[in-house]
Amino acid sequence: xxxxxxxxxxxxxVILYGVSAIYxxxxxxxxxxHDNRINYCLLLGGFLFHTAAxxxxxxxxxxxxxxxxxxxxxxIGWTMVTAYLCLGLWSRLRFLGAFASPVLLAVGVFALxxxxxxxxxxxxxxxxxxxxxxxxxxxxYAAFGLSCVAGLMYLTQEHDLKFHKFRAxxxxxxxxxxxxxxxxxxxxxxxxxxxGGLIVSALFAxxxxxxxxxxxxxxxxxxxxxxxxxxxxxxxxFSQGGRRFAWGAVFGxxxxxxxxxxxxxxxxxxxxxx
Amino acid sequence: xxxxxxGLSHHTAPVTLRERFAFAEARVPEILQxxxxxxxxxxxxxxxxxxxxxxxxxxxxxxxxxxxxLQAFLASxxxxxxxxxxxxxxxxxxxxxxxxxxxxxxxxxxxxGETEILGQLKKAYDLSLQHSHTGAxxxxxxxxxxxxxxxxxxxxxxxxxSVSVGSVAVELAEKIxxxxxxxxxxxxxxGDTSEKTARALLSRGARSIIVSNRxxxxxxxxxxxxxxxxxxxxxxxxxxxxxxxVISSTSAPHYVLDRAKxxxxxxxxxxxxxxxxxxxxxxxxxxxxxFLENVYLYNIDDLQAIADDYLKQRKDEIARxxxxxxxxxxALIGSRRPxxxxxxxxxxxxxxx
Numbered sequence: 054x055x056x057x058x059x060x061x062x063x064x065x066x067v068i069l070y071g072v073s074a075i076y077x078x079x080x081x082x083x084x085x086x087h088d089n090r091i092n093y094c095l096l097l098g099g100f101l102f103h104t105a106a107x108x109x110x111x112x113x114x115x116x117x118x119x120x121x122x123x124x125x126x127x128x129i130g131w132t133m134v135t136a137y138l139c140l141g142l143w144s145r146l147r148f149l150g151a152f153a154s155p156v157l158l159a160v161g162v163f164a165l166x167x168x169x170x171x172x173x174x175x176x177x178x179x180x181x182x183x184x185x186x187x188x189x190x191x192x193x194y195a196a197f198g199l200s201c202v203a204g205l206m207y208l209t210q211e212h213d214l215k216f217h218k219f220r221a222x223x224x225x226x227x228x229x230x231x232x233x234x235x236x237x238x239x240x241x242x243x244x245x246x247x248x249g250g251l252i253v254s255a256l257f258a259x260x261x262x263x264x265x266x267x268x269x270x271x272x273x274x275x276x277x278x279x280x281x282x283x284x285x286x287x288x289x290x291f292s293q294g295g296r297r298f299a300w301g302a303v304f305g306x307x308x309x310x311x312x313x314x315x316x317x318x319x320x321x322x323x324x325x326x327x
Numbered sequence: 328x329x330x331x332x333x334g335l336s337h338h339t340a341p342v343t344l345r346e347r348f349a350f351a352e353a354r355v356p357e358i359l360q361x362x363x364x365x366x367x368x369x370x371x372x373x374x375x376x377x378x379x380x381x382x383x384x385x386x387x388x389x390x391x392x393x394x395x396x397l398q399a400f401l402a403s404x405x406x407x408x409x410x411x412x413x414x415x416x417x418x419x420x421x422x423x424x425x426x427x428x429x430x431x432x433x434x435x436x437x438x439x440g441e442t443e444i445l446g447q448l449k450k451a452y453d454l455s456l457q458h459s460h461t462g463a464x465x466x467x468x469x470x471x472x473x474x475x476x477x478x479x480x481x482x483x484x485x486x487x488x489s490v491s492v493g494s495v496a497v498e499l500a501e502k503i504x505x506x507x508x509x510x511x512x513x514x515x516x517x518g519d520t521s522e523k524t525a526r527a528l529l530s531r532g533a534r535s536i537i538v539s540n541r542x543x544x545x546x547x548x549x550x551x552x553x554x555x556x557x558x559x560x561x562x563x564x565x566x567x568x569x570x571x572x573v574i575s576s577t578s579a580p581h582y583v584l585d586r587a588k589x590x591x592x593x594x595x596x597x598x599x600x601x602x603x604x605x606x607x608x609x610x611x612x613x614x615x616x617x618f619l620e621n622v623y624l625y626n627i628d629d630l631q632a633i634a635d636d637y638l639k640q641r642k643d644e645i646a647r648x649x650x651x652x653x654x655x656x657x658a659l660i661g662s663r664r665p666x667x668x669x670x671x672x673x674x675x676x677x678x679x680x
Contacts, residue, residue: 215617
């Protein structure tokens with residue numbers, strides 16, 4: 054890894070997300086009102102390194118860098134930090150960084166796991182199908198990530214309201230009902246995209262005569278799909294909204310982050326030989 | 328010409344004295360006219376509220392002379408003959424400008440950081456302006472005071488939050504519900520605080536108010552005042568399904584609402600969020616209901632604690648506000664001084680001067 058290489062830039066970005074996540078603990082203690090500007094600057098710094106890493110990778114390959122798991126994950130993280138930086142232009146929404154940075158750190162650390170960044174030339178999928186497949190999954194997991202952020206915000210605010218903390222009224226957080234709504238909508242959006250991604254994959258696998266159902270990664274994806282479907286049904290059919298739903302959104306995404314890597318390594322389709 | 332202040336406020340004088348010196352609004356223009364023609368002031372604004380009576384004047388007299396004349400005017404206009412001591416305060420520059428800025432920002436008010444005083448000050452200034460009793464000096468000072476008040480409101484926490492129980496309840500509702508529009512509010516027990524809280528919720532958009540009281544006549548009367556409807560006390564639970572906010576203030580010696588009663592009601596409400604405000608002593612709502620999911624229970628002490636925290640936070644901001652005020656007052660005085668090297672006699676004369 055040479056100095057100034059795309060990987061090094063990405064590592065610097067992840068370190069800055071980490072510093073921001075630690076700093077967020079102080080913001081959390083102060084009720085999300087103070088020093089959000091510093092946090093914004095930290096995430097902006099991370100974003101600059103992150104963008105540099107994406108561009109370097111893109112220019113070196115002469116294509117959009119989302120063709121292996123490392124690239125796809127860094128792209129999900131980049132989408133999230135960009136969304137935050139745009140929202141953070143409004144000072145009232147800058148506190149969102151305190152919730153975005155731990156998720157960005159988790160996504161960044163995940164992307165740096167060994168074995169994810171392999172050359173994509175040997176991928177089975179290629180062309181338009183591959184782009185559609187990747188785009189749908191990337192957007193689905195980005196939506197689940199944002200739903201997790203909204204869920205974390207809900208849990209914090211709900212806890213403060215339950216235990217009569219001054220922070221509950223003092224903080225700039227939106228009302229919990231709105232957070233629940235946002236988290237729910239993002240989760241449904243992610244679910245629809247994931248469904249689309251699975252359908253596209255199934256159709257293409259059939260075309261390529263691949264053993265679709267036997268691949269561990271596909272089994273894992275179907276499990277994730279079922280997990281989110283269960284969450285949605287629990288919420289809308291059995292009124293299990295509120296705190297349980299928020300925990301569901303958080304644990305759902307944590308599960309994705311923690312098992313995505315393993316399932317990819319086990320899958321012969323998704324783990325091409327370098 | 329300098330700005331001076333003479334007056335008495337809740338800090339220095341009891342209400343019995345403040346009411347003796349209060350000015351009726353209708354008489355203010357005439358009194359201002361008398362004041363300016365007496366030679367005690369060239370420009371003047373009279374501020375008369377329940378907590379303070381103050382004359383802000385711009386005068387070319389020396390301070391001691393100006394204060395003596397203003398005090399004599401104040402005593403004579405109210406026909407007050409008893410001796411006056413520390414009840415009356417007199418402030419010359421720069422303290423007079425500090426004071427004006429502090430009053431505008433609510434820093435000198437009984438409820439620290441309250442905003443009503445700014446409206447009263449603007450009204451007093453407008454009255455004087457309309458009758459041409461202000462000039463360049465007071466116009467500049469008052470405009471600056473309004474600017475400083477706005478600056479402090481946006482840059483510090485001096486006016487943030489609610490320091491009354493009713494307003495805290497509204498803030499809590501706004502932190503739970505997406506919008507207060509079309510929220511259904513139930514008032515159980517028609518007390519003064521519950522009425523104020525209900526009114527505050529109505530002013531923020533809550534639509535439906537249901538009042539239930541042991542005395543049905545009182546419930547009907549309050550419901551009419553609030554534009555809601557009354558239900559019999561025995562029937563309030565039947566209305567619970569569509570309720571989002573409950574304000575309870577009955578004088579019942581036992582719990583009106585307990586966990587056993589609320590649990591099945593929550594199922595019927597499909598676990599929608601419910602804010603319970605219990606301002607009764609002894610309490611109306613069993614504390615254990617707070618353990619139910621999506622139920623948020625606040626009693627009078629919880630609300631008071633939040634109001635106190637806000638007040639504490641406002642007090643913590645005083646030093647910051649004072650520093651800003653000092654800086655702004657100095658800037659105002661500095662802007663009046665002629666540029667270095669030009670003495671007043673060397674300045675070219677304009678207009679009638």
